[in-house]
Amino acid sequence: xxxxxxxxxxxxxxxxxxxxxxxxxxxxxPEVEVVLNEITSRGDKILDRPLALVxxxxxxxxxxxxxxxxxxADLAVHSLKDVPTYIPEGLELCxxxxxxxxxxxxxxxxxxSLEALPQGAVIGTTSLRRRMQLLQKRPDLKVKDLRGNxxxxxxxxxxxxxxxxxxxxxxxxRLDLIKDIPYTQKLDFMIPxxxxxxxxxxxxSANVRVREIAMSLNDTESxxxxxxxxxxxxxxxxxxxxxxxxxxxxxxxxVKLEAMLGYPDGTHVLQESLSADMEDAKTLGSKLAKRMIxxxxxxxxxEAEKIAFKDEMPERI
Numbered sequence: 001x002x003x004x005x006x007x008x009x010x011x012x013x014x015x016x017x018x019x020x021x022x023x024x025x026x027x028x029x030p031e032v033e034v035v036l037n038e039i040t041s042r043g044d045k046i047l048d049r050p051l052a053l054v055x056x057x058x059x060x061x062x063x064x065x066x067x068x069x070x071x072x073a074d075l076a077v078h079s080l081k082d083v084p085t086y087i088p089e090g091l092e093l094c095x096x097x098x099x100x101x102x103x104x105x106x107x108x109x110x111x112x113s114l115e116a117l118p119q120g121a122v123i124g125t126t127s128l129r130r131r132m133q134l135l136q137k138r139p140d141l142k143v144k145d146l147r148g149n150x151x152x153x154x155x156x157x158x159x160x161x162x163x164x165x166x167x168x169x170x171x172x173x174r175l176d177l178i179k180d181i182p183y184t185q186k187l188d189f190m191i192p193x194x195x196x197x198x199x200x201x202x203x204x205s206a207n208v209r210v211r212e213i214a215m216s217l218n219d220t221e222s223x224x225x226x227x228x229x230x231x232x233x234x235x236x237x238x239x240x241x242x243x244x245x246x247x248x249x250x251x252x253x254x255v256k257l258e259a260m261l262g263y264p265d266g267t268h269v270l271q272e273s274l275s276a277d278m279e280d281a282k283t284l285g286s287k288l289a290k291r292m293i294x295x296x297x298x299x300x301x302x303e304a305e306k307i308a309f310k311d312e313m314p315e316r317i
Contacts, residue, residue, distance in 0.1 A: 002032045004210060007064040007073035010038040011149050013171045017199055018077045021097075021217065028216055037073045039063045065091055065202070074210045075203045080195030080226060085234035087202070094211055095201040095218035096226045101169050102192040102247070104130060105178070106185040107157060108164035113185045117141065117163060124156070124165035128243035128264045128308055133190045134166065135266030150175060157181075170197045191245035191260050194229040198222050221250050224281065228257050231285025236261075236297055243304050248284070255281035257288050261297055263304050270300055 004025065008018035015038070022034040040063070064076040065088055080096060087093055106114050117123065117138070124146035125131055131143045146153055146165055154177065157165050169186060172178045201214045225248035238244045238261070246259040255276055262269030272295070274288045289297075 002029075002209075004032055004034050004075065004213065005037050005073045006034060007037045007039055007067045007076040009060060009064070010040050013150055013175060014077070014079070016174050017079065021077045021199065021201070024217060025213055029213060032213065037067055039067060061202075068202070068204050074207055075201055075214055078200040078202060080198040080200035081193045083195065083200045083202070084239070085230050090205055091202055092205045093200055094203045094214040095216075096195075096223040097199040097201070097217055098219035099222045099225065100197045101173065102196040103169040103186040103188065104166050104190045104192065105169040105172060106164055106166055106183075106187055107154075107172075107181045108183045109158060109160075109181070110183070111164055112183045114138065114164070114187060121163040122161075124153070124162040125167075127166075127193075128241060128304070129193055129245045130166050130190065131264045132243040132262050132266055132269065133187075133245065133260070135264075136262075136269055137189065137266075139266055150177065154180070168196065191247050191258060193244070194233050194246050195226050196247075198226060200226075224248070224255070224278075225250065228255070228281065228285040231283075232257065232259055232289045235286050235289030236293060236301065238301060242301060243308070244301070250278070253278045255284060257281075257284045259288055259292060261292070261304070262300060264308050268300055268303070270295060270297055 006018050006022060008014050018036050022036065025032060025034050060082040061078055061084065067073040068076060069088065069090055083093060111117050119140045120142060122142045122144050123134060124144050126146050134141060134143060144162060146156065146162070148156070150167065150171055153165060153167065156162060166187065178184055201217055203210045203214050228248040229246045232246050233244060243264050244259070244261045248255060248257045255278055256273060258273035260269060260271040270292060272288060272292055274284050276284055
Protein backbone atom coordinates (compact mmCIF):
# COMPACT_ATOMS: atom_id res chain seq x y z
CA UNK A 1 0.00 0.00 0.00
CA UNK A 2 1.22 3.50 -0.84
CA UNK A 3 1.91 5.82 2.08
CA UNK A 4 1.69 9.61 2.15
CA UNK A 5 2.81 11.69 5.10
CA UNK A 6 0.99 14.95 5.89
CA UNK A 7 2.81 17.59 7.93
CA UNK A 8 0.41 19.49 10.18
CA UNK A 9 0.45 21.79 13.15
CA UNK A 10 -0.53 20.06 16.37
CA UNK A 11 -3.32 22.48 17.32
CA UNK A 12 -6.86 21.14 17.60
CA UNK A 13 -8.08 23.04 14.54
CA UNK A 14 -5.04 22.14 12.43
CA UNK A 15 -5.51 18.47 13.29
CA UNK A 16 -9.19 18.66 12.32
CA UNK A 17 -8.12 20.08 8.96
CA UNK A 18 -5.40 17.46 8.44
CA UNK A 19 -7.73 14.58 9.29
CA UNK A 20 -10.32 16.06 6.94
CA UNK A 21 -7.79 15.95 4.07
CA UNK A 22 -6.62 12.48 5.11
CA UNK A 23 -10.19 11.18 4.90
CA UNK A 24 -10.78 12.77 1.50
CA UNK A 25 -7.58 11.31 0.06
CA UNK A 26 -8.16 7.81 1.45
CA UNK A 27 -11.74 7.80 0.17
CA UNK A 28 -10.72 8.84 -3.33
CA UNK A 29 -7.51 6.77 -3.39
CA PRO A 30 -8.19 3.58 -1.40
CA GLU A 31 -4.74 2.25 -2.27
CA VAL A 32 -3.15 5.10 -0.30
CA GLU A 33 -2.54 5.19 3.45
CA VAL A 34 -2.20 8.69 4.91
CA VAL A 35 -0.35 9.31 8.17
CA LEU A 36 0.17 12.57 10.05
CA ASN A 37 3.43 14.17 11.15
CA GLU A 38 2.42 16.58 13.93
CA ILE A 39 4.60 19.67 14.35
CA THR A 40 4.52 22.51 16.90
CA SER A 41 5.04 25.64 14.83
CA ARG A 42 6.77 28.85 15.87
CA GLY A 43 3.44 30.63 15.90
CA ASP A 44 2.08 28.06 18.36
CA LYS A 45 5.06 28.55 20.66
CA ILE A 46 4.98 32.37 20.84
CA LEU A 47 2.07 33.13 23.14
CA ASP A 48 3.36 36.09 25.14
CA ARG A 49 3.19 38.79 22.44
CA PRO A 50 1.43 39.56 19.14
CA LEU A 51 2.93 37.80 16.11
CA ALA A 52 2.90 41.10 14.23
CA LEU A 53 5.66 42.27 16.57
CA VAL A 54 7.86 39.20 16.19
CA UNK A 55 8.99 39.91 12.63
CA UNK A 56 9.43 37.63 9.67
CA UNK A 57 6.80 35.56 7.89
CA UNK A 58 5.58 31.99 7.93
CA UNK A 59 4.99 31.72 11.69
CA UNK A 60 2.64 28.76 11.13
CA UNK A 61 4.23 27.19 8.04
CA UNK A 62 8.05 27.17 8.27
CA UNK A 63 8.47 24.06 10.43
CA UNK A 64 6.05 22.13 8.21
CA UNK A 65 7.99 23.21 5.12
CA UNK A 66 11.27 22.16 6.77
CA UNK A 67 9.81 18.68 7.33
CA UNK A 68 8.91 18.39 3.66
CA UNK A 69 12.31 19.65 2.50
CA UNK A 70 13.99 17.16 4.86
CA UNK A 71 12.04 14.26 3.35
CA UNK A 72 9.90 13.67 6.44
CA ALA A 73 6.59 14.65 4.82
CA ASP A 74 5.07 14.64 1.33
CA LEU A 75 2.57 17.45 1.75
CA ALA A 76 1.36 19.95 4.31
CA VAL A 77 -2.14 21.15 5.12
CA HIS A 78 -2.36 24.84 6.02
CA SER A 79 -5.05 27.37 6.75
CA LEU A 80 -4.51 29.26 3.51
CA LYS A 81 -4.63 32.65 5.25
CA ASP A 82 -1.44 31.68 7.13
CA VAL A 83 0.57 30.84 4.00
CA PRO A 84 3.00 33.60 2.92
CA THR A 85 3.07 34.51 -0.75
CA TYR A 86 6.71 33.32 -0.92
CA ILE A 87 7.06 29.54 -1.20
CA PRO A 88 10.53 27.98 -0.69
CA GLU A 89 12.30 26.43 -3.68
CA GLY A 90 11.44 22.75 -4.00
CA LEU A 91 7.91 23.23 -2.69
CA GLU A 92 4.71 24.56 -4.25
CA LEU A 93 1.23 25.53 -3.20
CA CYS A 94 -0.53 22.95 -5.32
CA UNK A 95 -4.22 22.95 -4.40
CA UNK A 96 -6.82 25.16 -2.75
CA UNK A 97 -9.91 23.58 -1.22
CA UNK A 98 -13.38 25.04 -1.73
CA UNK A 99 -14.02 28.15 0.31
CA UNK A 100 -16.52 27.97 3.12
CA UNK A 101 -18.00 30.75 5.24
CA UNK A 102 -15.40 33.54 5.48
CA UNK A 103 -17.14 35.53 8.20
CA UNK A 104 -15.52 37.05 11.26
CA UNK A 105 -17.62 36.21 14.31
CA UNK A 106 -18.39 38.40 17.33
CA UNK A 107 -18.67 36.37 20.56
CA UNK A 108 -19.77 37.51 24.00
CA UNK A 109 -21.21 36.16 27.26
CA UNK A 110 -22.87 39.49 28.07
CA UNK A 111 -23.63 41.58 24.99
CA UNK A 112 -25.80 40.53 22.06
CA SER A 113 -23.89 42.31 19.29
CA LEU A 114 -21.06 44.67 18.42
CA GLU A 115 -23.58 47.51 18.42
CA ALA A 116 -24.71 46.57 21.94
CA LEU A 117 -21.24 46.96 23.48
CA PRO A 118 -21.06 49.97 25.79
CA GLN A 119 -18.53 52.73 25.18
CA GLY A 120 -15.05 51.70 26.23
CA ALA A 121 -15.83 47.97 26.20
CA VAL A 122 -12.88 45.61 25.85
CA ILE A 123 -12.84 43.46 22.71
CA GLY A 124 -10.17 40.87 22.00
CA THR A 125 -8.33 40.15 18.77
CA THR A 126 -4.71 39.81 17.71
CA SER A 127 -5.44 40.54 14.04
CA LEU A 128 -4.43 44.03 12.89
CA ARG A 129 -6.93 43.63 10.04
CA ARG A 130 -9.79 43.07 12.50
CA ARG A 131 -8.51 45.80 14.80
CA MET A 132 -8.52 48.29 11.91
CA GLN A 133 -12.07 47.47 10.85
CA LEU A 134 -13.49 47.27 14.38
CA LEU A 135 -12.07 50.66 15.37
CA GLN A 136 -13.17 52.24 12.11
CA LYS A 137 -16.74 51.29 13.05
CA ARG A 138 -16.45 51.66 16.85
CA PRO A 139 -13.51 53.97 17.68
CA ASP A 140 -14.64 54.10 21.33
CA LEU A 141 -13.78 50.45 21.98
CA LYS A 142 -10.61 49.24 23.68
CA VAL A 143 -9.04 46.49 21.57
CA LYS A 144 -6.92 44.11 23.65
CA ASP A 145 -4.51 41.51 22.31
CA LEU A 146 -5.80 37.92 22.34
CA ARG A 147 -3.41 34.98 21.92
CA GLY A 148 -3.65 31.23 22.42
CA ASN A 149 -5.46 28.41 20.69
CA UNK A 150 -9.21 28.56 20.13
CA UNK A 151 -10.11 26.96 23.47
CA UNK A 152 -7.73 29.25 25.36
CA UNK A 153 -9.29 32.31 23.75
CA UNK A 154 -12.80 31.13 24.58
CA UNK A 155 -11.73 30.44 28.17
CA UNK A 156 -10.37 33.99 28.50
CA UNK A 157 -13.71 35.30 27.26
CA UNK A 158 -15.68 33.18 29.75
CA UNK A 159 -13.41 34.35 32.59
CA UNK A 160 -14.42 37.95 31.87
CA UNK A 161 -11.03 39.14 30.60
CA UNK A 162 -12.91 40.57 27.60
CA UNK A 163 -16.40 41.89 27.03
CA UNK A 164 -16.30 40.27 23.59
CA UNK A 165 -13.83 38.69 21.20
CA UNK A 166 -13.71 38.19 17.43
CA UNK A 167 -12.64 34.91 15.81
CA UNK A 168 -13.03 33.28 12.41
CA UNK A 169 -16.43 31.64 12.11
CA UNK A 170 -15.11 28.65 10.16
CA UNK A 171 -12.71 27.43 12.85
CA UNK A 172 -15.39 27.53 15.53
CA UNK A 173 -17.87 25.83 13.24
CA ARG A 174 -15.43 23.03 12.40
CA LEU A 175 -14.80 22.38 16.09
CA ASP A 176 -18.52 22.73 17.00
CA LEU A 177 -17.82 25.44 19.59
CA ILE A 178 -20.33 28.13 18.62
CA LYS A 179 -23.16 26.52 20.57
CA ASP A 180 -21.31 27.13 23.84
CA ILE A 181 -21.34 30.94 23.46
CA PRO A 182 -24.49 32.83 24.57
CA TYR A 183 -24.21 35.64 22.01
CA THR A 184 -22.70 35.51 18.52
CA GLN A 185 -22.94 37.78 15.49
CA LYS A 186 -21.44 37.48 12.02
CA LEU A 187 -19.67 40.77 11.24
CA ASP A 188 -20.74 41.11 7.63
CA PHE A 189 -19.14 44.54 7.23
CA MET A 190 -15.65 43.13 7.71
CA ILE A 191 -13.52 42.24 4.68
CA PRO A 192 -11.70 38.94 5.30
CA UNK A 193 -7.98 38.28 4.92
CA UNK A 194 -6.29 36.63 1.97
CA UNK A 195 -7.39 33.00 1.73
CA UNK A 196 -9.85 32.90 4.62
CA UNK A 197 -11.84 29.63 4.95
CA UNK A 198 -9.84 27.62 2.39
CA UNK A 199 -7.15 25.05 3.05
CA UNK A 200 -3.88 25.26 1.16
CA UNK A 201 -2.18 22.03 0.16
CA UNK A 202 1.58 22.47 -0.20
CA UNK A 203 3.65 19.66 -1.75
CA UNK A 204 7.19 18.67 -2.62
CA SER A 205 7.41 19.81 -6.23
CA ALA A 206 9.31 16.77 -7.50
CA ASN A 207 6.70 14.29 -6.27
CA VAL A 208 4.45 13.74 -9.31
CA ARG A 209 2.19 11.23 -7.55
CA VAL A 210 1.52 13.55 -4.61
CA ARG A 211 0.75 16.37 -7.06
CA GLU A 212 -1.85 14.16 -8.75
CA ILE A 213 -3.45 13.35 -5.41
CA ALA A 214 -3.35 16.95 -4.16
CA MET A 215 -4.87 18.31 -7.37
CA SER A 216 -7.92 16.11 -6.80
CA LEU A 217 -8.67 18.38 -3.83
CA ASN A 218 -8.44 21.63 -5.81
CA ASP A 219 -11.46 23.89 -6.31
CA THR A 220 -11.05 25.98 -9.47
CA GLU A 221 -13.06 29.04 -8.42
CA SER A 222 -11.52 29.13 -4.95
CA UNK A 223 -8.08 28.87 -6.52
CA UNK A 224 -8.78 31.84 -8.80
CA UNK A 225 -9.97 33.96 -5.87
CA UNK A 226 -6.99 32.94 -3.77
CA UNK A 227 -4.55 33.68 -6.60
CA UNK A 228 -5.94 37.20 -7.02
CA UNK A 229 -5.77 37.89 -3.29
CA UNK A 230 -2.24 36.51 -3.01
CA UNK A 231 -1.12 38.51 -6.06
CA UNK A 232 -2.42 41.65 -4.38
CA UNK A 233 -0.69 40.96 -1.07
CA UNK A 234 2.58 40.04 -2.81
CA UNK A 235 2.51 43.22 -4.89
CA UNK A 236 2.13 45.50 -1.89
CA UNK A 237 4.61 43.47 0.18
CA UNK A 238 2.29 42.86 3.12
CA UNK A 239 2.89 40.01 5.55
CA UNK A 240 0.20 37.77 7.01
CA UNK A 241 -0.07 40.00 10.09
CA UNK A 242 -0.39 43.38 8.31
CA UNK A 243 -3.58 45.48 8.59
CA UNK A 244 -4.70 44.39 5.11
CA UNK A 245 -8.04 42.95 4.08
CA UNK A 246 -8.58 41.59 0.57
CA UNK A 247 -11.41 39.56 -0.88
CA UNK A 248 -12.17 38.19 -4.34
CA UNK A 249 -15.66 36.99 -5.19
CA UNK A 250 -17.28 35.45 -8.23
CA UNK A 251 -20.86 35.98 -9.36
CA UNK A 252 -21.77 34.16 -12.55
CA UNK A 253 -18.92 35.12 -14.95
CA UNK A 254 -17.95 38.28 -13.09
CA VAL A 255 -15.06 38.66 -10.64
CA LYS A 256 -14.74 41.43 -8.04
CA LEU A 257 -11.65 42.14 -5.95
CA GLU A 258 -11.88 44.55 -3.02
CA ALA A 259 -9.15 45.56 -0.58
CA MET A 260 -8.73 47.71 2.51
CA LEU A 261 -5.64 48.79 4.39
CA GLY A 262 -4.83 51.46 6.92
CA TYR A 263 -3.73 52.17 10.45
CA PRO A 264 -4.60 49.58 13.11
CA ASP A 265 -6.52 52.26 15.02
CA GLY A 266 -9.08 52.49 12.20
CA THR A 267 -7.85 55.79 10.77
CA HIS A 268 -6.21 56.63 7.43
CA VAL A 269 -8.08 53.76 5.76
CA LEU A 270 -7.72 53.21 2.01
CA GLN A 271 -10.39 51.02 0.39
CA GLU A 272 -10.79 50.27 -3.32
CA SER A 273 -12.12 47.59 -5.67
CA LEU A 274 -11.87 46.40 -9.28
CA SER A 275 -14.05 44.08 -11.34
CA ALA A 276 -13.63 42.13 -14.57
CA ASP A 277 -15.12 39.35 -16.62
CA MET A 278 -13.82 35.90 -15.67
CA GLU A 279 -11.56 35.61 -18.72
CA ASP A 280 -9.93 38.98 -18.00
CA ALA A 281 -9.65 38.63 -14.22
CA LYS A 282 -6.22 37.03 -13.82
CA THR A 283 -4.40 40.36 -13.45
CA LEU A 284 -6.90 41.98 -11.06
CA GLY A 285 -4.63 41.46 -8.05
CA SER A 286 -1.63 43.26 -9.47
CA LYS A 287 -3.83 45.97 -11.04
CA LEU A 288 -5.57 46.76 -7.78
CA ALA A 289 -2.23 46.80 -5.95
CA LYS A 290 -0.78 49.26 -8.47
CA ARG A 291 -3.80 51.54 -8.10
CA MET A 292 -3.61 51.51 -4.30
CA ILE A 293 0.17 51.99 -4.31
CA UNK A 294 -0.37 55.06 -6.49
CA UNK A 295 -2.83 56.28 -3.84
CA UNK A 296 -0.27 55.89 -1.04
CA UNK A 297 -0.70 52.29 0.16
CA UNK A 298 3.01 51.66 0.82
CA UNK A 299 3.37 54.76 2.98
CA UNK A 300 0.22 53.83 4.89
CA UNK A 301 1.51 50.31 5.58
CA UNK A 302 4.92 51.60 6.66
CA GLU A 303 3.33 53.99 9.14
CA ALA A 304 0.86 51.32 10.28
CA GLU A 305 3.75 49.02 11.19
CA LYS A 306 5.33 51.74 13.32
CA ILE A 307 2.22 52.25 15.43
CA ALA A 308 1.02 48.62 15.59
CA PHE A 309 0.54 47.43 19.17
CA LYS A 310 2.29 50.51 20.53
CA ASP A 311 0.75 49.84 23.94
CA GLU A 312 2.53 46.49 24.05
CA MET A 313 5.80 47.81 22.61
CA PRO A 314 6.25 51.47 23.69
CA GLU A 315 9.76 51.60 22.26
CA ARG A 316 8.28 51.29 18.77
CA ILE A 317 6.24 54.48 18.97
